[in-house]
Amino acid sequence: MAAGNEVSTTYYIQHHLQNLTFGNHPENGWSLAHSAEEASEMGFWAIHLDTMGWSIAMGLLFIWIFRKAGKMATTGVPSGLQNAVEMVVEFVEDMVKGIFKGHNPIIAPLALTLFVWILFMNTLKIIPVDYFPVLFSKLGVDYMKIVPTTDVNATLGLALGVFGLILFYSFKVKGVGGFAKELSLTPFNHWALIPFNLLLEVVALLVKPFSLAMRLFGNMFAGEVIFILIAMLPFWAIWVLDVPWAIFHILIVVLQAFIFTVLSVVYLSAAHEHH
């Protein structure tokens, strides 16, 4: 492989893994980043427009579909969309009933939202990696990474939302004292071991959102990279690897959405536990 080819290969991969970033560039001010370097120079004060747009679009799609099904819902034999939506709702409800031991009417809708939203965002991955970047480059947009869950900002955002709820319900159900006691007196119920307990429990608590975010991001990002690598094969050979990988991703897409949801419910269930 020639040196030029290698450069273009690297460029191709980097290009596909670069989000459309809008931010405060030290030289250009508030603008769209035209390269990965510019994007990283923007630092924290930047926003991935593609991640935001596609995730919001998927969220709206979820709301639209489920609201439509809810509005035309009948008590008779469900057909088509209503049937499918009911099946998903039932699935999530059963899961929450099995895992969540406390009583909180927020949890089931939250789990449904997480599951379907992440499922929709993950499903975008099935669309061939070049379709949207090419389309948007024709429209003058340099970068377009359509799968929000391959952006750690999106997954960490979701996980922080769940983390906020974990903290909120921990304080609400156990009270400040109860929560502090849980953090300081478990697993070893002895005053001399309070610092050790505290270290252990705080780390365990803080790791929760990161494990949620990293698991989803890692799986999706790795899958995306493989798709991009497969896309660099000769065009007549792409399908040989691309099709099995896509089929495998039918499983991954559902599984990762499911795992994220289940773990969120498990964490929230633990937040509701009295000691």
Add this chain to the structure above:
Amino acid sequence: MNINMTLIGQTIAFAIFVWFCIKYVWPPISNALHERQKKIADGLDAASRANRDLELAQERAEQTLRESKEQASQILEQANKRSAQMIEEAREQARAEGERLVASARSEIEQEVNRAKDELRAQVSYLAVMGAERVLEASVDEQAHRKLLDELAAEL
């Protein structure tokens, strides 16, 4: 961003993937959906059937109740009628008995009267004979005039 054959290659792959989904992924999902639909339809059917059965049973129970009520009232009516009849019969019997008693008393009285009359008649004939004896101052042969006297007595 260049358009090249990669796009064609991905499209081929995508087409194959879509075909695979239509062929192998969609049918199980569709089956599950249909099964769920069927299960719900069956459940609703069973429920409505049970409802209908309940309605029928209720109707039947009501009918039985109505019939038994009717029967009870019929029996009551019959009993009433029978008791009235019995009272009537008893009354009739009592009346007949009374009448019979009255009749027998009457006939007894009549007999008594007749007997008194007979006695009276016998005495009257005796007195008449006595009277006649006195009048005639001769004894009338009782044997000879017995028949005549009897006739006289019978005429009284």
